[in-house]
Amino acid sequence: MSATIIESLLDKTKDFSLEETLAFIANEYPGKVIFSTSFGQEDQVITDFIAKSNQDISIFTLDTGRLFQETYDVFHKTLKKYKKQIEVYFPEAASVENLLKQKGPNSFYDSVENRKECCFIRKVVPLRKALAGNSVWITGLRAEQSENRNDLQLFEYDGGFEIIKFNPLLKWTLEEVETYLSENNVPQNALHKQGFVSIGCAPCTRAIFPGEDIRAGRWWWESSHKECGLHSAKKE
Ligand code: SF4
Numbered sequence: 001m002s003a004t005i006i007e008s009l010l011d012k013t014k015d016f017s018l019e020e021t022l023a024f025i026a027n028e029y030p031g032k033v034i035f036s037t038s039f040g041q042e043d044q045v046i047t048d049f050i051a052k053s054n055q056d057i058s059i060f061t062l063d064t065g066r067l068f069q070e071t072y073d074v075f076h077k078t079l080k081k082y083k084k085q086i087e088v089y090f091p092e093a094a095s096v097e098n099l100l101k102q103k104g105p106n107s108f109y110d111s112v113e114n115r116k117e118c119c120f121i122r123k124v125v126p127l128r129k130a131l132a133g134n135s136v137w138i139t140g141l142r143a144e145q146s147e148n149r150n151d152l153q154l155f156e157y158d159g160g161f162e163i164i165k166f167n168p169l170l171k172w173t174l175e176e177v178e179t180y181l182s183e184n185n186v187p188q189n190a191l192h193k194q195g196f197v198s199i200g201c202a203p204c205t206r207a208i209f210p211g212e213d214i215r216a217g218r219w220w221w222e223s224s225h226k227e228c229g230l231h232s233a234k235k236e
Contacts, residue, residue, distance in 0.1 A: 002157035005164065009155040018049055018168050021154075025136050025166060026055035032135035033057045036127070036230075037086065039074045040199055041177050042140030042169050044186045049168075050138075051082035057138070060087040060130045064122035065096065066201040070190045077187035089126040096121060108204060112222055115204075122201075127230055131161050141167045141231060144174070145198065145214050174214070 013021045025033050035050060037043040037059055050057050061075065079086060099107070099121055108115040131137055143152060156165040169177065174197075181188055191199055195207030197214050208217040
């Protein structure tokens with residue numbers, strides 16, 4: 001069933017521009033199209049497109065409680081520029097309180113299991129809440145961000161979250177993203193100028209060195225698993 005829907009979406013939108021595809025999905029799934037932003041470069045491109053499109057597409061962000069001040073700064077600038085509401089989802093207070101009581105504030109450095117537990121509490125559970133009741137989840141995924149993303153398509157079915165994913169920037173290069181941001185005067189996280197490319201929580205993100213993989217600055221102390229569970233749910 002989901003495979004048929006995905007094939008149909010891919011076929012119907014194959015000659016559409018990004019603006020046309022946004023309009024198409026907003027019309028096909030009224031009130032059930034949602035975009036998750038963490039205010040990174042790709043997300044800011046999509047916010048700009050959505051705000052200019054005037055389509056019925058809502059935007060939300062996950063506030064893990066461990067974000068950089070620079071991320072809150074670009075969040076604030078984005079609200080001011082576009083005057084579009086961005087809903088915020090927090091982790092369950094009791095889960096965070098229990099985690100810190102049991103393991104302290106920085107348990108994610110101790111083991112992969114602890115890191116995944118923190119990501120689950122602070123990201124995956126709130127994400128599940130944000131996506132509930134929606135039909136299409138727009139993401140800022142790009143294929144060149146990670147080897148795991150090479151086989152993604154513009155539309156995917158995410159069996160983990162039981163939702164259709166739309167990845168409009170899948171084939172964009174970083175250069176195209178940066179050009180769009182600069183030509184359209186889109187607010188950007190100040191950390192990008194300091195060598196940060198993919199920006200998540202402050203204790204789990206560092207700048208990358210020239211030549212390093214784009215995701216090398218995320219959970220750099222781990223040898224693999226450069227995902228937090230948001231985009232690694234199984235496909236159907
Ligand atoms: Fe926790 Fe780090 Fe995951 Fe943020 S990125 S939720 S601080 S483990």
